[in-house]
Each structure stands twice: as structure tokens, then as C-alpha cells.
Amino acid sequence: MEIFAQQIVNGLVLGSIYALVALGYTMVYGILGLINFAHGDITMIGALVSLTVIQLLAAAGVPAPVILVLAGGSAVLVCAILGLSIERIAYRPLRRAPRLAPLITAIGVSILLQYSAALIWGKQYISLPEIIEPAQFTIFGAQLTSLQAAIFLLACTIMAGLLWFIKASRMGRAMRATEQNPDVAGLMGVNTNTVIAFTFVLGSAIGAIAGLMVVLYYGLGHYFMGFMLGLKAFTAAVLGGIGNVGGAVLGGLLLGIIESLAAGYIGDLTGGVLGSNYRDIFAFLVLVLVLVLRPSGLLGQPGGERA
Amino acid sequence: MLTVHKLEVAYGGIKAVKGIDLTVGRGEVVALIGANGAGKSSTLKALSGLLKPSAGRIDYDGAEITGKPAYHLVRRGLAMVPEGRGVFPRLTVVENLAMGAYIHDDKAAITRDFDRAYTLFPRLAERRAQPAGTLSGGEQQMLAMARALMCRPRLLLLDEPSMGLAPLMVQKIFETVRAVAAEGVTMLLVEQNAKLALETCDRGYVMESGVIVLADNAKTLLSSPQVRQAYLGE
Numbered sequence: 026m027e028i029f030a031q032q033i034v035n036g037l038v039l040g041s042i043y044a045l046v047a048l049g050y051t052m053v054y055g056i057l058g059l060i061n062f063a064h065g066d067i068t069m070i071g072a073l074v075s076l077t078v079i080q081l082l083a084a085a086g087v088p089a090p091v092i093l094v095l096a097g098g099s100a101v102l103v104c105a106i107l108g109l110s111i112e113r114i115a116y117r118p119l120r121r122a123p124r125l126a127p128l129i130t131a132i133g134v135s136i137l138l139q140y141s142a143a144l145i146w147g148k149q150y151i152s153l154p155e156i157i158e159p160a161q162f163t164i165f166g167a168q169l170t171s172l173q174a175a176i177f178l179l180a181c182t183i184m185a186g187l188l189w190f191i192k193a194s195r196m197g198r199a200m201r202a203t204e205q206n207p208d209v210a211g212l213m214g215v216n217t218n219t220v221i222a223f224t225f226v227l228g229s230a231i232g233a234i235a236g237l238m239v240v241l242y243y244g245l246g247h248y249f250m251g252f253m254l255g256l257k258a259f260t261a262a263v264l265g266g267i268g269n270v271g272g273a274v275l276g277g278l279l280l281g282i283i284e285s286l287a288a289g290y291i292g293d294l295t296g297g298v299l300g301s302n303y304r305d306i307f308a309f310l311v312l313v314l315v316l317v318l319r320p321s322g323l324l325g326q327p328g329g330e331r332a
Numbered sequence: 333m334l335t336v337h338k339l340e341v342a343y344g345g346i347k348a349v350k351g352i353d354l355t356v357g358r359g360e361v362v363a364l365i366g367a368n369g370a371g372k373s374s375t376l377k378a379l380s381g382l383l384k385p386s387a388g389r390i391d392y393d394g395a396e397i398t399g400k401p402a403y404h405l406v407r408r409g410l411a412m413v414p415e416g417r418g419v420f421p422r423l424t425v426v427e428n429l430a431m432g433a434y435i436h437d438d439k440a441a442i443t444r445d446f447d448r449a450y451t452l453f454p455r456l457a458e459r460r461a462q463p464a465g466t467l468s469g470g471e472q473q474m475l476a477m478a479r480a481l482m483c484r485p486r487l488l489l490l491d492e493p494s495m496g497l498a499p500l501m502v503q504k505i506f507e508t509v510r511a512v513a514a515e516g517v518t519m520l521l522v523e524q525n526a527k528l529a530l531e532t533c534d535r536g537y538v539m540e541s542g543v544i545v546l547a548d549n550a551k552t553l554l555s556s557p558q559v560r561q562a563y564l565g566e
């Protein structure tokens with residue numbers, strides 16, 4: 026029972042990070058019908074930018090809270106500009122092209138980002154300097170650090186804010202209208218190019234925060250880290266119903282919990298043959314099961330191509 | 333108010349509109365009739381900025397607007413009710429109407445626009461919290477018209493408002509067209525239902541295979557043997 030509670034807590038924290046990244050996939054898919062495979066790598070750039078900022082400022086003796094705010098701020102800024110440029114340079118010229126063209130372009134952008142990062146940061150793992158000493162406390166028999174709690178609360182705040190923004194703001198309504206019928210949105214006075222660019226900026230900025238969280242959570246960064254994170258977040262988006270913002274949140278949290286529970290019990294279940302390092306299997310097992318059993322995802326509308 | 337000169341619209345290499353001239357004067361209600369595939373909708377799409385014309389010139393309100401995007405034109409008072417209604421299916425009725433008011437930010441006036449929409453179509457008021465995709469075809473057409481009126485158009489383009497509707501609903505929609513015209517909104521109406529369109533309008537153009545073959549006032553067209561034979565089934 027203690028393992029169970031512990032894995033649920035771990036899963037929620039991890040899942041909230043997946044959910045943030047999944048939002049970037051699902052928002053772009055909703056509005057363009059494009060799986061932006063470069064999104065995981067944008068998150069990686071956010072992670073590495075924040076690592077560098079943390080290293081520089083920690084060496085200069087800046088207080089930890091200031092470091093964290095500046096690291097997050099720089100990551101958001103860099104990723105927002107990156108997202109905006111990628112949309113403008115790589116995807117917009119292909120807006121009216123067959124669907125396969127932008128998809129392959131997305132994979133190309135992903136590789137470009139990975140190896141640009143390898144050039145800038147090198148191929149070795151970069152570790153996080155010790156700037157914070159999280160307090161430990163116990164909740165329902167599970168150990169939780171103040172860092173984990175902070176990550177989870179911040180992620181939930183961002184998600185709630187985003188859901189509210191899409192539901193209630195003028196821009197959010199324009200995003201939904203563009204998603205449902207871009208031509209008619211144009212007739213209403215919406216500059217759909219601006220809305221699409223804004224969607225990329227928003228998704229990338231949220232991805233940047235997720236990147237910072239991953240760095241703080243694992244204490245490591247690497248030029249290839251966006252690949253696995255991106256695949257899992259994509260799985261989370263599909264699990265929730267790709268294109269559905271609430272679904273991305275649900276899918277992310279669920280995937281985090283499934284993965285943590287599996288990691289906690291896999292050793293016992295297989296008599297010690299498989300260890301918790303096999304946890305990644307479960308994310309993709311989930312992806313396969315969803316694609317077979319309910320391709321439209323938990324909250325997607327069955328049957329619709331847009332789902 | 334609207335002057336179209338030698339307008340051409342092409343899809344790939346195929347010309348749908350082959351150099352038409354057309355004018356709509358301030359306060360006029362003008363019909364553009366013709367058979368399926370005559371190029372009526374393509375003309376309207378070019379006028380509203382949804383399609384870039386391949387040749388020709390469009391002047392609106394004293395300035396050239398050829399090739400200007402739709403989101404720019406609606407700010408200048410040129411709105412369109414698109415073919416097939418084009419409601420946002422997963423937005424509620426209220427949200428659809430609010431999209432019509434997207435270009436405005438004067439709260440008090442927008443509230444008055446909402447009231448006017450609900451007075452014109454009480455049915456929409458009853459269904460205001462429903463997603464537009466759950467409305468009937470006629471209700472969706474009402475919503476599309478009400479939404480376009482929320483833009484406060486000075487020139488309203490209507491693309492096939494009677495398409496796929498029951499006769500009673502068609503009557504209701506055309507009553508609204510007349511009511512809106514009576515408010516002084518200039519209109520250009522594309523219709524396959526030639527009789528109803530000509531009865532509602534001041535003047536009419538008849539389009540065939542991308543060119544305008546007849547242009548006259550509506551009464552004359554209604555009694556012209558050519559129109560009666562080709563479009564009124566006599």
C-alpha cells in the first residue's frame with residue numbers, strides 16, 4: 026500500500042510535466058491537423074537553456090529563487106521565439122501542401138534542433154548544480170519533496186490558466202473558431218495566421234516551463250532528452266484525444282500514473298527479471314492499446330478525423 | 333458601393349469566373365442567379381476575400397480591394413454569410429454570435445447587437461447555450477445570418493441562404509433578408525432559387541458558365557422569357 030501511494034504521488038508529478046508538453050502537441054494538432062514532432066525538442070531546448078542559466082547564475086552566487094525565475098524566463102523567451110520561427114519558416118509555406126509534407130518537415134526540424142543542441146551544448150549529460158535543498162514531507166504515507174509539490178502545483182496552475190484562457194478569452198475563442206473553420210474565422214475578422222503563430226508561441230512557452238521542470242526533477246539535461254519526452258507527451262495527447270486540450274491534461278496525468286505504478290511493481294510481477302528501467306515500455310504499450318481500442322482517445326469524438 | 337471589373341477566378345488552370353462586370357449601388361439589393369457551377373459562389377468568395385482573383389479589379393467604398401484578405405475587408409464593413417452556413421459547430425450559439433462581434437470592442441453596442449439578433453431570431457435566444465452543431469439546418473442559417481449582422485455590415489454578401497432548407501424556413505430566411513434590407517444594408521445575394529431571389533431584389537444578374545449573360549432590374553428579369561424558361565421551369 027505504501028508503494029502504491031508513493032507511485033501515485035510520483036506519477037502525478039511526472040504526469041503533470043507530460044501534460045504540459047502534451048498541450049503543445051494537442052493545440053497545434055487541433056488548429057493545423059499537424060503532429061509537430063519538433064515539440065519535444067523545443068522542450069529540450071528549454072531544458073538546456075534553463076540549465077545553462079542556472080549554471081551561470083549559481084556560479085555567480087545569485088539566490089536560488091532569482092535563479093529559477095530567470096532560468097524559466099529565458100527558457101520561455103528562447104522557446105517562444107523558436108516556436109514562432111519554426112512555424113513561419115518550416116510550416117507556413119506548407120499550409121496548403123498534402124499532409125505528409127509538413128509531417129516529414131516536422132521530423133526534419135526535430136533532427137535539426139537535436140543536432141544544433143549537440144553542437145551548442147555537446148553530447149554529454151549536463152548536471153544541475155545544487156541550488157535548492159528540497160524539504161521532505163509525508164502525505165498519505167508517501168514521501169514528497171517540496172520541489173515535487175512545487176512542480177505539480179505550478180503545472181496545475183498553468184493548465185487551469187490555459188483551459189480558462191481557451192474557454193473564456195477573445196483570443197481563445199478565435200483559436201477555437203480557427204480550428205473549426207479557418208475560412209469563416211477569417212470572415213469574422215480573425216487573422217488566422219496570427220492565431221496559428223500565437224498557438225505555436227503558447228505551446229512552446231509552456232513546453233519551456235516543462236523543460237525547466239524536467240531539469241529540476243531529474244537533475245540532468247541532454248541534447249536527446251526531447252525525443253523520449255516528446256514521444257511520451259504525444260502518447261499522452263493521443264490517450265486523451267489529440268486536439269482536445271482537456272484530454273491532454275487527463276492523458277498526461279494518467280500516463281504518469283500508469284508509468285509510475287508499472288515501474289513500482291514490474292520487479293515484483295516479473296520475479297525480478299525486469300527492473301524499473303523498463304518503465305518506458307508501458308507508455309508505448311498504452312499508445313498501442315489506445316490506437317487499437319479507441320483511436321480517438323478518451324475525450325475525443327469517435328469517428329471524426331479531427332477527433 | 334461595389335464595382336467589379338473584368339473579374340476572373342481560377343482554380344488551378346480552370347477558370348470558374350471569366351471576366352465579369354458587376355455593380356451594386358448603396359442601399360441596393362442585388363441578386364446573382366444561375367445554375368449550379370455557373371461561378372456564382374466563386375464570384376462571392378473573391379469579393380469577400382476568401383479567394384484571390386486571377387485577374388480583374390474590385391472596388392469597394394471608393395477604394396480598390398482586389399486580393400485583400402477577408403479579415404481585413406470585414407473591418408471595412410464587407411461581411412459574408414458563407415455557403416453551407418459555416419457555423420462553428422463546437423462553439424455555442426452565444427459564442428458564434430460573439431465571433432461575429434470579434435472586430436468590435438464597444439461593449440454597450442455589442443450588447444445591443446445581441447439583443448437585435450435575439451429579437452430577429454427568438455429561436456436563437458432559446459438555444460443560446462447549445463453548440464451550433466446541434467441546431468437544425470434552418471436554425472444554423474439563422475445563426476449564420478445573425479452572426480454576419482453582428483459584424484455591422486454595410487455590404488452583406490449572402491451565398492445560397494435557401495440551400496437545403498424546408499420551404500417554410502426558406503420563407504422565414506427571405507423575410508429576414510427583406511427586413512435587413514429595410515434597415516438600409518446593401519446586399520448581394522447569390523441564389524439558385526431564382527424566383528424568390530428576384531422577388532426579393534431590386535436588380536439581378538444571370539450567370540452562366542462563368543460569364544454574365546443577362547443584367548436588368550428584377551421585375552424585367554422575372555418576366556423575361558429567357559429567365560422563365562431556364563430558371564423558373566416554365
